[in-house]
Structure formats: structure tokens, C-alpha cells
Amino acid sequence: MWDFSGKQNEPKIRTEFYSELQSIIYIFDLGSLSSFNSIEKFWMRECKRNSGERLIQILVGNKSDLNREVTNDLINDFIEKYKIKYFELSSKDISKVKKIFSEIGNIIV
16 A cells, blocks of 8 residues: 555655556545546546556545535546545544455455
């Protein structure tokens, strides 16, 4: 498991890990439209360009307990367009984290 923490300025480090990539969890801040937009504009493109076709992708909206800038309509359009699973989390309640990893495991098996 690797966490790039949204760092788009470390391409050499990231590309070394993409060759063996089987699944990815894109996590964005529900309170930041730019965080959400970077998933499609940067991270999905980079992962597709550098990994295999059978990449399992899951989208996670974080900080669900705080004010939202990213609307449900935007999220629904996104997950419908890319046909990926979506979860929301709050760092105050991480119980859904296990569910996310179980979902990845179910898809792989």
C-alpha cells in the first residue's frame, strides 16, 4: 500500500510502483472541489497510463463530517461515468475502512 498524499510533483517515485498496481483507492476531500477534480484530471489519467487494464478503482470521499463543497450530484455523475464503487469516510469514524478493503478483496477474488 502506498500513499502519495496528492503529491503530483514526484513522478519518478510514483511510476516505479505503477507496474505492479492491481487496485487503487482515490481519496479526496469532500470539502475541496479541487481535490475532487484532481482525481479525474490527474490521478486517473496517470494510473491508466502507467498500469494494466484490469485496475480495480475505488473512490472515497473523506471528511464526511465537515462542510461539503463536492455535491452528491458531482459524485454520482463521476461514479456513473467511470463505473467505480464509492464510499464516504470520516476520520472520526473509520469503521468503513475495513469495508473498502473487503470490497477490493471481493473484486480481486
